[in-house]
Amino acid sequence: MRGLLLYNPQSGRNRSSRELTVSQIAALLRGYGYDLTVSATTHRSSADAQVRSAIADGAEVIFACGGDGTVHDVLQGVVGTSAKLAVIPLGSANALCRELSIPPDPLRAAAAYAATHERTTAVGRCVTTDGKRYFLTMAGAGPDGALMYRMLTVDRSHAGRWSYLWHAVRLLLRGRFHHFTVRWKTADGTRGASQAVSAMALRIGNLGGIFPGVARGATLNDKTMRLVLVKSPALLAMPFWFLSAWLRLERWNPLTSKLDVTSFTCDGAEGKTYVQADGEWIGSLPATMDLLPARTVSFLLPASLKARV
Missing domain, CATH: 3.40.50.10330 (Probable inorganic polyphosphate/atp-NAD kinase; domain 1)
Structure with a gap:
């Protein structure tokens, strides 16, 4: 081959x-x-x-x-x-x-x-004013997008998890995060809208690094993405989200909500709000993110993993 x-x-x-x-x-x-x-x-x-x-x-x-x-x-x-x-x-x-x-x-x-086998998976798509990008693991707008924008100026070959944490803390303490409007659609056609300072679509259950637990329950499937919405103020809500997820208490966190969606849009922010996909800065709001069942990628995977994926 x-x-x-x-x-x-x-x-x-x-x-x-x-x-x-x-x-x-x-x-x-x-x-x-x-x-x-x-x-x-x-x-x-x-x-x-x-x-x-x-x-x-x-x-x-x-x-x-x-x-x-x-x-x-x-x-x-x-x-x-x-x-x-x-x-x-x-x-x-x-x-x-x-x-x-x-x-x-x-x-x-x-x-x-x-020895290998193949697995076909739908990809996600994020469209911003800067263009279109496909994603596999996650995409979001708000503090996570701002963090990835800041990391563009950092030598990431030396940026371990503690470097990301340090920059994330500095960003939360110094940054001003404005809420924006999120509109979503679920697999059964239900539509909804909410205000948030962070909207993150997750497709895998363990992001690792400085985000242990925040993606719990998300799966790399072809039907939905796990959308997590975080309410303002970001300085309180973001650390509380990470802490409650780490302690497995996120269901009792009043500042976050989760739902499985096929698509969502983010717009209406008062200031510039950055967007990331798969941990890479890709642009700013407005943005539309959707899962594309008809647009797939075929993974070539070790055959020894076939029973586990």
Whole structure:
């Protein structure tokens, strides 16, 4: 099977050993019969064009070697094609790998691709004034979008969970978060609206990092997204959300609400409100986010995981 192994040279926190690790991963995969080309991303969002070029040249599988941001960028080029998406964890969070039960060690993950199976999953779509992006794990507007916007100026190769927490705390203490209007639609056609300072669509149950528990109950399915709405004021509601989720007490939190939706829109903010998808800043409100059952991506997964996904 012809493929592209695309890795982010800035992903993760062990740059000195990354090239060696990538070479070892490629050697393992080639030993299993994959006809691989190995390339590094050249800048933020370069993966889209690199993936499309590789697929046009006959690549049948794209190995995204990096963190969730790398997977997000690769996804943009894979959606709408017949190419398969495979993931090798080489980032800091690797939330999608955890959801798919792919081994967290990159060499063990590569070794697991000796035998494979496929899984097709619907993708989410987020449309803002800055354009359109597909997503897999999450998308949201409010403080999370502002945090990802701020992280654009941070060297993320050294940004572990404590760095994210530090920047999140500073943002909450210094930022002014205005409420906006969220309108949603559920699978049975029910519509509703509410005011919120944060709206986050979740598609996996464990984001890890500084967000343990906030995505509990969300699943990577083809029908709905778990929408979490947080009321104002953000300085009180956001920490209370994280704490109540960590303590498994979120059902008694009066400042948050959860529902399963197929789509929602966010608009009407008084100030600039940023949007993120898969932990990457993608623009600002207004925004529309929806799940696209007819727009899918095919994962190539280790056969040993078939019983668990």
